[in-house]
Amino acid sequence: MNKYKIYILLGTIAVFIILVISLIISSNRANSYKKLYQKELQNVEAYRLDNSGLKETARQYKMTIDDLTYSNDSLDKKIVKVMKELKIKNNKVEELQYQLTKAVRTDTITLTDTIFKTDVNIDTTFGDKWYNMHLQLKYPSTIITNPTFNSEQFIYVYTTKVYNSTPSKCFFIRWFQKKHFVTEVRVEEKNPYIKTLQQKYIKIVK
Secondary structure, three states: EEEEEEEEEHHHHHHHHHHHHHHHHHHHHHHHHHHHHHHHHHHHHHHHHHHOOOOOOOOOOOHHHHHHHHHHHHHHHHHHHHHHHOOOHHEEEEEEEOOOOEEEEEEEEEEOOOOOOOOOOEEEEEOOOOOEEEEEEEEOOOEEEEEEEEEEEEEEEEEEEEEEEEEOOOHHHOOOOEEEEEEEEEEEEEEEOOOOOOOOOOOOOO
């Protein structure tokens, strides 16, 4: 095989390699753009559902921590603020949840005996940001109570390392003790009147 044929063969191989690399890069870019498109599409659908008034159904958003940090959405800013208050590292977060709920109940009590004067007709509301009581007293013996509780929860799912066994009191020994990753759930309830008595979180692994 002469020198020119060798050059042609090497050139052909080089072109082939360049084409293969270009195809791989193009394929990776296409997959990246496809994932980005699907993420944005899901976010648009989630936003549309949030504003449709259908509170029984929610669509999960897909966001990076940077997306969340630089978002101008007021709710996103609140979520980031509480996450910083809890000192949760950005690279450990697996899932974020936020819930704002209200509990309302109206009770009417009518007694057989007259307990109010004829001119009694009291309609008042007292409480604070988290609890309100709407109270009505009417002649002759009607009492109406309408308490309202507001619950605001920030839920953070993140990974952290824990020791396989009880950590030693000696820091030098702790360096050599084995650790493993666990997923922790941190719930921050802002309503001081609401206490969490029991909780359980399950992530389905497929």
